[in-house]
Amino acid sequence: MNGWYLSAVQVALTASDNLSGVQTTYYKIDGGTTKTYTTPFSVSGNGSHTVNFWSVDKATNTETMGSLAVSIDPNTPNVTTNVSPSSAPKSSNPVIATVSGRVTDAISGVGSVTYSVVDEYGLTQPSGSVVIQANGNYSFTLSLPATRNANDSDGHKYTITVRGYDRAGNTATDSDTLKIN
Numbered sequence: 001m002n003g004w005y006l007s008a009v010q011v012a013l014t015a016s017d018n019l020s021g022v023q024t025t026y027y028k029i030d031g032g033t034t035k036t037y038t039t040p041f042s043v044s045g046n047g048s049h050t051v052n053f054w055s056v057d058k059a060t061n062t063e064t065m066g067s068l069a070v071s072i073d074p075n076t077p078n079v080t081t082n083v084s085p086s087s088a089p090k091s092s093n094p095v096i097a098t099v100s101g102r103v104t105d106a107i108s109g110v111g112s113v114t115y116s117v118v119d120e121y122g123l124t125q126p127s128g129s130v131v132i133q134a135n136g137n138y139s140f141t142l143s144l145p146a147t148r149n150a151n152d153s154d155g156h157k158y159t160i161t162v163r164g165y166d167r168a169g170n171t172a173t174d175s176d177t178l179k180i181n
Helices: none
Strands: 009-011 022-029 041-043 047-057 066-072 078-084 095-104 110-119 127-129 137-144 156-166 171-180
Touching (some): 078 156, 095 110, 095 171
Antiparallel strands (some): 078 095
16 A cells, blocks of 8 residues: 555566577665575565666676665554543533544554544444644544433443554554543
């Protein structure tokens, strides 16, 4: 996704020469040792890598070096979520909850962040996008009904979940709750 892979990548090279024919194809990964290409090879390790490759024909003409970018991120982003207040009294006025936390990803970077609310009564279940700052922090408010059914002995519970996606497509979530007493 977005040029990122979630695990090691197999690279296969092909070369052709209509005159004398291809003698040898070479490659190197991240500027390392030059290797003779015979079979597909694996590029692994977190982060961005560069594969350089070129061929020499039977007349000893050397092709201009090509390059291939390979970016690998198998790790999920880090997501934290805190809802304040964590509880509120029953009221005819809605409760304003502040949802804050942090979403970071050290390899491919944060792609997008969303939130969703699960209301155990099914009355209101908002969802949407979350704007994060450059350092990964976020904060937003929600207005939720401060209601509680009379026969509910443990309080009306809202579960707020924040989901972070990195640019490679990995995802992670964190949740916190708000209880109406």
